[in-house]
Amino acid sequence: MGKERGATIGTEMLEDLIDKAGGCAVVDGGFATQLERHGACINDPLWSALCLIKDPDLIKKVHLEYLEAGADVLVSSSYQATIPGFLSRGLSMGEAEELLMKSVKLAVEARDEFWDIKKDMQGHIYNRALVAASIGSYGAYLADGSEYSGCYGPNVGLEKLKDFHRHRLQLLVEAGPDLLAFETIPNKLEAQACVELLEEEKVEIPSWICFSTVDGENCPSGESFKECLDIINKSNRVNVVGINCAPPQFMESLICKFKELTEKLIIVYPNSGEVWDGRAKRWLPSKSFGDDKFELIATRWRDLGAKLIGGCCRTTPSTIQAMSKVLKERS
Numbered sequence: 001m002g003k004e005r006g007a008t009i010g011t012e013m014l015e016d017l018i019d020k021a022g023g024c025a026v027v028d029g030g031f032a033t034q035l036e037r038h039g040a041c042i043n044d045p046l047w048s049a050l051c052l053i054k055d056p057d058l059i060k061k062v063h064l065e066y067l068e069a070g071a072d073v074l075v076s077s078s079y080q081a082t083i084p085g086f087l088s089r090g091l092s093m094g095e096a097e098e099l100l101m102k103s104v105k106l107a108v109e110a111r112d113e114f115w116d117i118k119k120d121m122q123g124h125i126y127n128r129a130l131v132a133a134s135i136g137s138y139g140a141y142l143a144d145g146s147e148y149s150g151c152y153g154p155n156v157g158l159e160k161l162k163d164f165h166r167h168r169l170q171l172l173v174e175a176g177p178d179l180l181a182f183e184t185i186p187n188k189l190e191a192q193a194c195v196e197l198l199e200e201e202k203v204e205i206p207s208w209i210c211f212s213t214v215d216g217e218n219c220p221s222g223e224s225f226k227e228c229l230d231i232i233n234k235s236n237r238v239n240v241v242g243i244n245c246a247p248p249q250f251m252e253s254l255i256c257k258f259k260e261l262t263e264k265l266i267i268v269y270p271n272s273g274e275v276w277d278g279r280a281k282r283w284l285p286s287k288s289f290g291d292d293k294f295e296l297i298a299t300r301w302r303d304l305g306a307k308l309i310g311g312c313c314r315t316t317p318s319t320i321q322a323m324s325k326v327l328k329e330r331s
């Protein structure tokens, strides 16, 4: 079935955190969402990466808020931060490279400061968090909603996708995160590009690859998750697979499906259920989950086999706090 995990690089570090967290580690929540709640204006082709230029202190503040809420894993602010994106804003290559590395450093600084304060406090409930460097899909960079369609057009092939991701990945790794987080991958070709790149660059830290979905059954391109996971299963540089930024009501059946298709650890961090209108660049209200529903459903996702659970767009520190509370309850 091609389910073998083999000796996957760096899995011990993740398994250790998962154990310490009581069987399921908590990932942070919507990063851009929380920047916006603090008043950041990110209606821009760079989206949340605009804050790397304009307000890095706010980025650190949001990381600290998610740590306080109970996140065991912080995802860096690099989702839509890219070299071509920064160059098109008139930044130099050196400045663009520095900003990418800074995204990781801000998360590491927040983690270290937070842990320095908490680690010796009596009876605290925290773990030393890991920092995952976010690598948003090519569709995120295009800023046309294609991370939810998977349609990159006929001119985007495997080599182009690898070229797009390569330099950023090198810089993010150099900045010293604990792991890499590929987010909202919408098609099989980009999953293959990520896998090949990890191999070509001989990346020695663990990584996760997360897909988006709009129908709850396949990835946005319509290709099956079986096709996608068959590619990922062959790699010993991908430790975790799952779903991010898709409606929470899809998670139960997708965790079960992924359990059938892979031996890798499973992660889910859905959005609130609202839908992104890529043209109007706004969230459309629809059946969305509040924190109370996330709190009720998180243990179900854990019991079905998810080992990392968090939130994506339109979730907030209070969502993460609610899930952390139930996931870490000691019986």
Ligand SMILES: C[S+](C)CC[C@H](N)C(=O)O
Pocket: 044, 045, 046, 047, 080, 139, 140, 141, 142, 143, 144, 145, 147, 184, 245, 276, 278, 281, 313
């Ligand atoms: C996860 S979506 C809401 C991110 C923003 C999108 N890539 C855009 O720029 O429109």
Ligand SMILES: N[C@@H](CCS)C(=O)O
Pocket: 029, 030, 031, 032, 033, 048, 075, 079, 134, 183, 184, 245, 312, 313
């Ligand atoms: N890590 C990103 C993902 C966007 S889909 C964020 O939370 O903003």
Ligand SMILES: [Zn+2]
Pocket: 244, 245, 271, 312, 313
């Ligand atoms: Zn999202």
